[in-house]
Amino acid sequence: MAQDAVDRFDLTVIGGGPVGLFAAALAGMHGMKTKLIEALPYLGGQLTALYPEKWIYDVAGFPRVLAKDLVEHLEQQARRYHPAIVLEETVDRLEALPDGGYRLYTDRAAHETRAILITSGIGAFAPRKLPVAGAERFEGRGLYYFVPPMQHFADQTVVVVGGGDSALDWALAASEVAKSVLLVHRRDEFRGQAETLRQVMARPNTAVRVFTEVRNLAGTSRLQAVELIDHKTKATEWVTADSVIAALGFHSSLGPIKDWGLEFHGANIVTYEAGQTSRPGIYAAGDVAYYPGKVKLIATGFGEVGNAIGHIRGYLHPGHKGGLPHSTNLKMGE
Numbered sequence: 001m002a003q004d005a006v007d008r009f010d011l012t013v014i015g016g017g018p019v020g021l022f023a024a025a026l027a028g029m030h031g032m033k034t035k036l037i038e039a040l041p042y043l044g045g046q047l048t049a050l051y052p053e054k055w056i057y058d059v060a061g062f063p064r065v066l067a068k069d070l071v072e073h074l075e076q077q078a079r080r081y082h083p084a085i086v087l088e089e090t091v092d093r094l095e096a097l098p099d100g101g102y103r104l105y106t107d108r109a110a111h112e113t114r115a116i117l118i119t120s121g122i123g124a125f126a127p128r129k130l131p132v133a134g135a136e137r138f139e140g141r142g143l144y145y146f147v148p149p150m151q152h153f154a155d156q157t158v159v160v161v162g163g164g165d166s167a168l169d170w171a172l173a174a175s176e177v178a179k180s181v182l183l184v185h186r187r188d189e190f191r192g193q194a195e196t197l198r199q200v201m202a203r204p205n206t207a208v209r210v211f212t213e214v215r216n217l218a219g220t221s222r223l224q225a226v227e228l229i230d231h232k233t234k235a236t237e238w239v240t241a242d243s244v245i246a247a248l249g250f251h252s253s254l255g256p257i258k259d260w261g262l263e264f265h266g267a268n269i270v271t272y273e274a275g276q277t278s279r280p281g282i283y284a285a286g287d288v289a290y291y292p293g294k295v296k297l298i299a300t301g302f303g304e305v306g307n308a309i310g311h312i313r314g315y316l317h318p319g320h321k322g323g324l325p326h327s328t329n330l331k332m333g334e
């Protein structure tokens, strides 16, 4: 169909973590019409979801860099080449087409491509949900797992749930704009940085309650109040809440990619020369890729992407012998 032909991409990158982002940059730089599909509403993979505020010391060229800043640089680098970036779609099904291309199905749409690079890391991320009956009724209407811009919480009464870095970071950020913030955690020890906890506790409009969980949510068209339970005393209390930010972490799963007929080593895809998998035109790089001696580091994934994109170039253009020219020899503009 004509529409299919228009929409067919040279390369589709599955997963917008650091490795997928660098792949999108390199593929675009070398002339491939590239699409990147990411399950979450934001890019950056583990760096954004698990440790945005941590320093990374072992990425080439940066003596140290905050995870979120590295993601920002990677995104800027990728966007120079205008890849199609699809967020909030999880790739689940693969169909081989008679002409050698592939059709990928997500939970929302179909995508056609000549080659595929799987950079799905430790799998598609999904937030751990608040274990409260009926909570889904308030998702996006006062209950947030992915936090909107902070201004959304201006002058609100906000409850943040969790004890890790994300919960502390969101509590601190929300306290800058909210009327008040209540941080509740079911233990009395926080996994997040002690310094961030100290800053949260020093905020005049912020309170912290330990051994406490959210037991109920209430509201008519949107959230208005939450019921808290203190595990030590068993006392319950309703408090006013315009918003609840549930920062309970993420779980990840490779999901149906396991059923694509690729060779696996445990939860990882076995790769051969230049990231090739056991199926033609399908490559893997980053944490998801396995070969003997593999070390799961961002730097390793970046190197694997270089090899894979060079090979994919040869795969897409059989006249080419593969490899990549130096970027210094390309006409790149500013």
Ligand SMILES: Cc1cc2nc3c(=O)[nH]c(=O)nc-3n(C[C@H](O)[C@H](O)[C@H](O)COP(=O)(O)OP(=O)(O)OC[C@H]3O[C@@H](n4cnc5c(N)ncnc54)[C@H](O)[C@@H]3O)c2cc1C
Pocket: 014, 015, 016, 017, 018, 019, 020, 037, 038, 039, 040, 044, 045, 046, 047, 050, 051, 055, 056, 057, 058, 089, 090, 091, 092, 119, 120, 121, 122, 123, 124, 125, 253, 254, 255, 257, 285, 286, 287, 288, 296, 297, 298, 299, 301
């Ligand atoms: C706390 C912590 C600290 C770390 N510190 C360092 C460090 O200092 N230095 C270092 O080099 N490494 C560090 N790492 C490891 C590093 O984060 C990983 O090596 C890196 O994130 C791998 O990148 P990736 O792009 O391969 O995968 P990921 O970062 O896991 O990204 C994969 C992306 O693919 C998406 N995805 C998966 N499946 C699908 C699908 N079916 N459809 C659509 N999207 C999908 C996921 O949602 C995710 O966003 C650390 C890891 C952790 C957890």
